[in-house]
Amino acid sequence: MAKDTCQICKYKSELWALEQFPIIPPEVTKSAGVKESRTVLLCCSCRQELEEWYLAKVSNVVYDTMIKRFREKSFLEMIKEYEYAYHSFAEYIKGAQRLRLRDVEIMAGVTRDTYDKGVLLPLPRLSGSWCSF
Numbered sequence: 001m002a003k004d005t006c007q008i009c010k011y012k013s014e015l016w017a018l019e020q021f022p023i024i025p026p027e028v029t030k031s032a033g034v035k036e037s038r039t040v041l042l043c044c045s046c047r048q049e050l051e052e053w054y055l056a057k058v059s060n061v062v063y064d065t066m067i068k069r070f071r072e073k074s075f076l077e078m079i080k081e082y083e084y085a086y087h088s089f090a091e092y093i094k095g096a097q098r099l100r101l102r103d104v105e106i107m108a109g110v111t112r113d114t115y116d117k118g119v120l121l122p123l124p125r126l127s128g129s130w131c132s133f
């Protein structure tokens with residue numbers, strides 16, 4: 001069966017288990033009148049986590065110091081917001097995997113030399129959530 005790699009966690013999955021996910025939700029690009037955002041191939045754990053990350057990180061209001069009150073963000077501001085949130089999510093997962101890899105190596109007694117070669121294992125995600133397709 002064909003396999004491909006999740007672009008965030010690098011975990012290999014069957015193709016049917018991966019999904020093209022738009023970095024910026026289509027309703028935002030549509031409202032902003034710009035072309036649809038680029039998509040990334042994600043496993044279901046990353047997709048669910050990214051959706052939760054967006055809910056937690058992306059805000060549609062901003063405190064405007066000019067008018068001294070909160071106002072709704074413009075669509076272009078929202079696009080930047082989503083791009084930034086996606087980038088920070090990718091960095092967060094990469095960092096978490098690196099930490100996990102170091103733990104595995106310490107347990108296995110892997111030498112510093114091996115670590116410097118930068119062997120990054122595609123470790124399965126530790127996700128408690130049930131993925132449904």
Ligand SMILES: [Zn+2]
Nearest residue numbers: 006009043046
């Ligand atoms: Zn993934």
